[in-house]
Amino acid sequence: MAEDEGGAADSNVLRNKRDATRYQILVQIAERQPAVSQQEVADAIGITSQAVSDYLQDLVKQGFVQKHGRGRYEVTKEGVDWLISQTDRLQEYVQHVSTEVIGQVDIETALATGDVESGQAVSLSMVDGTLQATPGSTGGATAVAVTSAAAGEDVGVTDFEGVLEYDLGDVTIISLPRVDDGGSSAVDPSTVADYAADHDLVATAGVEAYAAAQAADLDPDVRFGTPTAVQEAATRGLDVLLIAVTNQLAAHTEKLRDQNVSYEMVDAADH
Structure with a gap:
């Protein structure tokens, strides 16, 4: 594999600005080949078109790029090998940062x-x-x-x-049938309001559930992404009233069981 006087094959693109630029240009050529616009490459990596031209001449001399006519370039096998070697080193560095640096600083x-x-x-x-x-x-x-x-x-x-000591929150779930089986009309609004008064948050899953909350003169705290939101709130010690349509119950109870959060099911038809 070709090398320049700086030992390109052994360098690290994070330490050498010239190699970093060569790396970016080679990637841009590989994405655009064979028709390569020097101005597009320059705009993509933030240098001048003349600088791209100078780098291209150097890359051709090194055997990393072949020129097939005006504006037509192709990355050679040697160029691909160099890209792979530098990419492998970048991946190793990113892995090091992720696991040994950032992983040790838990903020x-x-x-x-x-x-x-x-x-x-x-x-x-x-x-x-x-x-x-x-x-x-x-x-x-x-x-x-x-x-x-x-x-x-x-x-x-x-x-x-x-140890940060606090109790997990409790979740009460009022299940509602789908609209074709009664929907929000299956529950007494005063029942919903009474349950809500004993909880920190109210969440609704489904339009029928939102309608039931509205009928009880409640403005739900959570309406979307409720399986994760209810689980998160309960694991942080908040008591949550969840009003949910029956076909959405499984997604919520599975999340709660994953975190050992206790919950009580209330059938709207019983109230």
């Missing part, structure tokens, strides 16, 4: 209950489904702030120690 977002400085120890708690960070390390679960924040602002925290 969560909390709501500051008081003024917090970066590097300060904080105590963690779960309140109304939101992770909260209180200055000081007197709680059972602690962390270290990685950003500064005023009271009421979001703050990044890491280096967790201890």
Whole structure:
């Protein structure tokens, strides 16, 4: 495989700007070959058309690109081999960053209950489904702030120690038949309103369920993506009333069982 005076075959495109540009140009040629517009390549990678022309001449000399006439180029086997070698190294680097760098820095977002400085120890708690960070390390679960924040602002925290203790929320599910079997009319609005008063959130799954909530003078907190939303809310300690059409129940109960969240089924026909 051809090499230039800088040892291109052994270089890393993240360390060498010239090789990084060659890499991008080769990729652009491979995508467009054989008809290659130097201006399109220049626009794609953010350099001038003249610079692309200069690089192309160099790539042809190195044997990475063949020229078949004006504006017609093709990446050679040597060029493909070089691209593969650099891509493999990039993939190895990305894997390293993902698993050994980012994976070691587990940062969560909390709501500051008081003024917090970066590097300060904080105590963690779960309140109304939101992770909260209180200055000081007197709680059972602690962390270290990685950003500064005023009271009421979001703050990044890491280096967790201890156990964050809180109870999972409960889910009550009012099941409704489809519209052709009665829909929202199958449940008494006052029953829905009474259940809602004892829960932190109301979620509806299906138009019939939304109509039942409206009849009870309720504005649902969640109407879309309810299987995941209800599960997430319950695992954060919130009690949820879910009004759902029967054909949507399985998707919700499966999610809840996955997180060991308890739930009670209420048949609308019984009320």
